[in-house]
Amino acid sequence: MGNFRRVPVGIIGASGYGGVQLVRLLMDHPEVELVYLGGESSAGKQFADIYPFLADTVNQTIEAVEPENIAHRCEVVFIGLPNGLACQIAPTLLEKGCKVLDLSADYRFSDLATYTTWYDTERTDLTTAASAVYGLPELYRDRIAETQLIGCPGCYPTASLLALSPLLKQGLIVPETAIIDAKSGTSGGGRQAKINMLLAEADNSLAAYGVARHRHTPEIEQICSDLAGHEVTVQFTPHLIPMVRGILATVYATLRDPGLVRDDLITIYRAFYRNSPWVKICEPGVYPQTKWACGSNLCYIGIEVDPRTGRAIVMSAIDNLIKGQAGQAIQCLNIMMGWDETLGLPKLGFYP
Numbered sequence: 213m214g215n216f217r218r219v220p221v222g223i224i225g226a227s228g229y230g231g232v233q234l235v236r237l238l239m240d241h242p243e244v245e246l247v248y249l250g251g252e253s254s255a256g257k258q259f260a261d262i263y264p265f266l267a268d269t270v271n272q273t274i275e276a277v278e279p280e281n282i283a284h285r286c287e288v289v290f291i292g293l294p295n296g297l298a299c300q301i302a303p304t305l306l307e308k309g310c311k312v313l314d315l316s317a318d319y320r321f322s323d324l325a326t327y328t329t330w331y332d333t334e335r336t337d338l339t340t341a342a343s344a345v346y347g348l349p350e351l352y353r354d355r356i357a358e359t360q361l362i363g364c365p366g367c368y369p370t371a372s373l374l375a376l377s378p379l380l381k382q383g384l385i386v387p388e389t390a391i392i393d394a395k396s397g398t399s400g401g402g403r404q405a406k407i408n409m410l411l412a413e414a415d416n417s418l419a420a421y422g423v424a425r426h427r428h429t430p431e432i433e434q435i436c437s438d439l440a441g442h443e444v445t446v447q448f449t450p451h452l453i454p455m456v457r458g459i460l461a462t463v464y465a466t467l468r469d470p471g472l473v474r475d476d477l478i479t480i481y482r483a484f485y486r487n488s489p490w491v492k493i494c495e496p497g498v499y500p501q502t503k504w505a506c507g508s509n510l511c512y513i514g515i516e517v518d519p520r521t522g523r524a525i526v527m528s529a530i531d532n533l534i535k536g537q538a539g540q541a542i543q544c545l546n547i548m549m550g551w552d553e554t555l556g557l558p559k560l561g562f563y564p
């Protein structure tokens with residue numbers, strides 16, 4: 213027999229929604245072993261005390277976050293903490309040789325001034341931030357394979373950018389006409405108690421929030437600008453919808469060539485994503501539902517053209533906790549390690 217050795221992996225923020233998704237998925241990943249689970253208020257508790265349904269499979273205590281100790285035990289570390297904390301931990305982990313995948317916004321921005329403005333905070337880890345790669349595999353697979361540090365995309369940017377990228381990359385739309393209307397379930401807000409996420413507040417209701425100022429706007433614009441080759445602004449409006457999981461982003465943009473029809477765009481999208489196993493382009497006239505993606509790492513994209521207005525209308529559905537967060541981070545890990553991009557990731561959703 214060979215010397216098969218699983219890669220030791222740690223998760224900081226294991227008690228959170230991203231953390232528990234990572235635990236669930238990595239438990240079944242054939243190449244890794246979970247050796248460290250970390251947190252703050254949960255430190256000292258058994259993981260199974262927080263998630264009793266996993267008691268048979270996860271027999272670990274959540275530990276305090278001590279970067280040197282974590283680096284000593286882990287080759288790969290996922291960080292699933294509120295914004296502004298990973299940048300205090302990652303530099304030590306990287307210096308000690310770990311690969312780091314951060315789920316927060318700390319390492320998503322190539323221009324740190326944009327981060328400090330929109331997140332209203334200071335940063336000192338400039339060199340570390342400059343080495344990070346934006347973890348959207350469908351666009352940056354080659355760079356992900358080469359890096360030690362991934363800034364995993366936000367959930368809304370994942371859905372929005374997968375819908376917009378082929379149009380921008382091929383110069384098919386006027387970039388500034390792009391409008392993103394997106395809806396998210398409440399798990400997008402994380403596990404901490406928040407009044408607007410109470411069932412009594414969120415149920416039977418649908419409302420926009422962060423209008424004209426949501427912090428995912430500059431993240432989306434950064435990647436759109438990269439694809440278009442010049443500075444791009446977009447209009448992004450998120451909505452909270454009374455369901456737990458899922459994001460539907462509907463993107464509208466004016467086509468440069470009014471002669472393009474739906475089937476042309478479907479052909480273009482299929483070609484663009486031909487090597488992307490986690491993106492599915494729907495058949496003509498089929499529009500994606502969040503339900504299809506829920507529980508899987510897939511992004512479903514539906515495409516339409518309105519000949520009256522000359523706009524492309526692209527709908528993108530993901531599970532915010534899988535393709536929008538933990539699953540995408542594992543997809544990046546697979547690429548960083550040279551493993552198959554689909555390893556350990558769910559292909560089918562929960563429904564029906």
Ligand SMILES: NC(=O)C1=CN([C@@H]2O[C@H](COP(=O)(O)OP(=O)(O)OC[C@H]3O[C@@H](n4cnc5c(N)ncnc54)[C@H](OP(=O)(O)O)[C@@H]3O)[C@@H](O)[C@H]2O)C=CC1
Pocket residue numbers: 224225226227228229230231250251252253254255277292293294295297315316317365366367399400401402403404532533536537
């Ligand atoms: N939810 C989503 O859909 C998405 C979220 N993200 C991002 O991923 C990150 C994690 O999000 P999510 O899983 O929703 O968050 P949660 O609020 O569900 O969990 C946060 C985790 O952080 C831990 N934590 C908080 N403060 C500290 C601290 N000072 N030191 C150590 N641990 C701490 C908590 O641990 P403890 O219980 O021990 O306090 C908890 O495990 C965030 O940056 C979020 O913006 C990205 C994409 C999608």
Ligand SMILES: CC(=O)N[C@@H](CCC(=O)OP(=O)(O)O)C(=O)O
Pocket residue numbers: 295315316317365366367368396397398399400401402428450452
């Ligand atoms: C419904 C809901 O509240 N969603 C979150 C998005 C979660 C996320 O992906 O945000 P990060 O950029 O911090 O990772 C929000 O709008 O803040």
